[in-house]
Amino acid sequence: MSPRRPEQNAAIRERRIQQILEAALKVYRARGYHGAEIGEIARVAGLGRGLIYYYFRNKRDLFLTLIRRTLEAWQERAKDILDADLSVVERLARYLKEMCVLALQHPEITYFHTTISRNLRVIFPNEAEEVMSLYEQYMFVSFRHLIEEGVRRGELRDVDPRVAERMFFSVLFGALDNENMITPEHIDPLMEITLFGLVKTDGRTTVFG
Structure with missing residues (x-):
């Protein structure tokens, strides 16, 4: 042989x-x-x-590799959406929908990230900053740039991109909670509410104005 x-x-x-x-x-x-x-x-x-x-090398190395590889795979999947020749709102909607669809297709990965990301400092006390930087690199930075682009182009309100990012991912991770996972028929309503809110406006100053 x-x-x-x-x-x-x-x-x-x-x-x-x-x-x-x-x-x-x-x-x-x-x-x-x-x-x-x-x-x-x-x-x-x-x-x-x-x-x-x-x-x-050990269990910690295995799980750190798992975090890195699954985030790399998501970044590759998201790149075509974020780089598409579409409006910012359309790309945000596609990004959100793709994440929800993938979550339903791969529940083990969804469960893994939604739970382990809440306990990084407990599970990886010496590598927590390193792991947080992976989420920053593979998920948050590109999303934040999209928000900044939307503000520049006048498609989005003049909001702090980090606040918008926190709101967006809080809604998303809440919808993907393993105890109450979003159903396929609720994906489009979730997108609508996340992007356009609950309050009907007529152009006047809101209660926070």
């Missing part, structure tokens, strides 16, 4: 890493971070325990 080519080895490596990460998502969903043991992740992945340590 001839030795495997480097690209074959790389493909096998990537396939095994993906197996491990998918198993980690399932075990996390059932046990949480502190209850997720390497041995169980190996069993769910159908691999030997030692092979997990071949690819990852």
